[in-house]
Amino acid sequence: MRSSYLRCDYFIGRNQQSAGLDYAAKLGVRCDHRGIDKLVEHLDEVDVVFDASSAQAHVQHAQVLEGQGKLLINLTPADTGVWCVPTINSSTLRDVENLNMVTxxxxxxxxxxxxxxxxxxxxxxxxxxxxxxxxxxxxxxxxxxxxxxxxxxxxxxxxxxxxxxxxxxxxxxxxxxxxxxxxxxxxxxxxxxxxxxxxxxxxxxxxxxxxxxxxxxxxxxxxxxxxxxxxxxxxxxxxxxxYAGNLDIITSAAVRAAEDRCRN
The missing domain is CATH 3.30.360.10 (Dihydrodipicolinate Reductase; domain 2)
Structure with a gap:
């Protein structure tokens, strides 16, 4: 929401009782708890998908989104896609559809x-x-x-x-x-x-x-x-x-990677 290049169109989770979904809704973001199925219904409305689910779930999500022309940014430790560290190689990955933010x-x-x-x-x-x-x-x-x-x-x-x-x-x-x-x-x-x-x-x-x-x-x-x-x-x-800097650093890196793509 601070980004000058990105707009959050959907925040989609997998748990209807998620406190994170409640928090996002209070910020005025459209939310849903039906996971990848809900995303697919609205795929034409988004350009970038951030996946922060789990390594196992990301493998399925990557298969569903493959060839859809969307930038998929993987914040899970699943070993799929191309490794991306913004200060090292983000600017060289303009044509990659699945960016792996490592861990x-x-x-x-x-x-x-x-x-x-x-x-x-x-x-x-x-x-x-x-x-x-x-x-x-x-x-x-x-x-x-x-x-x-x-x-x-x-x-x-x-x-x-x-x-x-x-x-x-x-x-x-x-x-x-x-x-x-x-x-x-x-x-x-x-x-x-x-x-x-x-x-x-x-x-x-x-x-x-x-x-x-x-x-x-x-x-x-x-x-x-x-x-x-x-x-x-x-x-x-x-x-x-x-203190949860471990979660913030990979989120911040993922946002920067998406911004680099938009700027380019």
Whole structure:
């Protein structure tokens, strides 16, 4: 609703008692609870579909929407479509119909990984460890942990060029709830720390254009032979609490990807 390029025509869920549907309706958005069937009835009225259901449901939704001429943006960890990280490759995906926003951990870590790689230094190993509040991990998140890990690792390998990668997700039950934090570890031969730090700071500013709560906790540091960087993702605090930055960062990235398509 803040976007200068997009208008929300429908908010469609799968649960008639959804608090999210009630919230959207109060904002004046047309709502329905009948899922993909309702969307198909009104497909000629929309240009972009954001799918934030579940990995399993997205596979079906992608099949239904294939060839319909709509931009489908996948916010689930289903391994379909083309990986998209706005600060890395959004502008090169003008003809792709199914954009895969990887995962929340991917959107938090991949900009940093790209910042490390674009200095020209070879990455031998990359590990991304994300910690999120248990209160921000809903039913679909918990159901899709395996898909999350697999998809994040595939994207890490693709964007880093490293022969070996690892993704870890910690769901933290702490009260008060913790903000999302992601730590990136990288093995780099003879790292130029000044160059790496500059590249990460530039990337931080780029991500903050669509995710203002993305901040640097620890700039690239050499610890026990590994380059270590840590970032925090804190949400806008609209419908979701601000600590649910894991949900805000992938939503914000998806909106930016759609805006990039509209601008182009």
């Amino acid at each position: 929340c951990g991917g959107q938090a870590s991949l900009p940093i990984v790209h910042a490390l790689r674009r200095t020209g230094q070879h990455l031998n190993y990359v590990e991304a460890v994300s910690s999120i509040s248990a209160r921000s991990a809903g039913a679909a998140t918990r159901l899709n942990v395996n898909e999350y890990l697999c998809t994040t690792e595939k994207a890490l390998k693709h964007f880093s060029g490293a022969p070996s990668v690892k993704s870890i997700l910690n769901i933290n039950p702490a009260d008060p709830p913790v903000d999302m934090q992601t730590t990136v570890f990288a093995l780099i031969d003879k790292p130029d720390m000044a160059e790496l730090r500059h590249s990460v700071r530039v990337m931080l500013d780029q991500v903050r254009q669509y995710m203002p709560g993305y901040s640097l906790i620890m700039e690239p540091s050499l610890i026990d032979g590994k380059v270590v960087t840590m970032v925090r993702a804190r949400g806008a605090g609209d419908y979701l609490p601000a």
